Amino acid sequence: MNSEQLAVYFIAGTTNCLKPIEQILQEAIKGGITMFQFREKGANAKTGEEKKALALKLQSICRSADIPFIVNDDIDLAVEIEADGVHIGQEDEAASVVREKIKGGIVGVSVHTMEEFEKAVADGADYVGTGPVYPTATKLDTRPVAGTVLIQQMKNQQPSFPIVGIGGITVQNAAEVMKAGADGVSVITAISMAKSPEAAAARFVETCK
Numbered sequence: 001m002n003s004e005q006l007a008v009y010f011i012a013g014t015t016n017c018l019k020p021i022e023q024i025l026q027e028a029i030k031g032g033i034t035m036f037q038f039r040e041k042g043a044n045a046k047t048g049e050e051k052k053a054l055a056l057k058l059q060s061i062c063r064s065a066d067i068p069f070i071v072n073d074d075i076d077l078a079v080e081i082e083a084d085g086v087h088i089g090q091e092d093e094a095a096s097v098v099r100e101k102i103k104g105g106i107v108g109v110s111v112h113t114m115e116e117f118e119k120a121v122a123d124g125a126d127y128v129g130t131g132p133v134y135p136t137a138t139k140l141d142t143r144p145v146a147g148t149v150l151i152q153q154m155k156n157q158q159p160s161f162p163i164v165g166i167g168g169i170t171v172q173n174a175a176e177v178m179k180a181g182a183d184g185v186s187v188i189t190a191i192s193m194a195k196s197p198e199a200a201a202a203r204f205v206e207t208c209k
């Protein structure tokens with residue numbers, strides 16, 4: 001993975017979409033997203049075979065566009081379908097263990113403190129995601145809103161380690177996240193719920209790429 005692939009990192013699951021997720025992903029790809037994470041969780045989310053079938057469809061769309069397809073949380077699914085990578089949180093197994101399981105794949109880790117950042121790097125993470133940078137209604141069990149300070153601190157300590165901000169990021173505040181030192185923005189609502197996901201993605205590309 002190179003850090004440029006984090007520039008406009010779109011994340012979605014069916015519960016974040018009012019239209020079919022396949023259509024939204026295709027529109028976002030036309031707009032220029034650089035990476036996609038399948039995050040199928042929460043009330044009414046698909047599970048089991050239905051979740052796997054959807055993952056395979058979205059993976060195929062990403063493959064055709066040469067965009068990395070990352071699975072959130074579900075390491076077994078990522079291994080089974082040979083996803084390009086997995087994104088794990090602090091409640092999941094250590095990145096070093098996950099790295100062994102997904103042989104050669106991308107491992108992203110959520111961090112909220114410098115200690116968590118240093119551990120993720122030592123464990124062999126390929127990138128870290130940190131947030132919520134701004135208030136978000138998408139994830140209820142988040143840590144407190146953090147602003148951009150941790151992004152600045154991580155960048156100062158390890159200038160070349162890939163970092164992405166997440167949480168409440170919009171086309172209006174994305175520049176501030178980049179200015180703090182992020183390599184990109186992770187976005188759910190501002191693309192998945194946009195009137196035009198293509199136009200929204202294109203505006204993020206202008207700011208972040």
Ligand SMILES: Cc1ncc(COP(=O)(O)OP(=O)(O)O)c(N)n1
Binds near residue numbers: 011
């Ligand atoms: C790129 C990126 N960064 C952070 C997260 C959040 O992960 P986590 O804290 O494990 O929360 P869930 O997304 O699993 O609810 C992410 N998904 N992606």
Ligand SMILES: Cc1ncsc1CCOP(=O)(O)O
Binds near residue numbers: 131135136186188
């Ligand atoms: C998954 C996640 N982790 C921290 S905030 C968040 C939700 C981001 O969603 P949105 O871009 O809609 O604020």
Ligand SMILES: [Mg+2]
Binds near residue numbers: 072
């Ligand atoms: Mg998680």
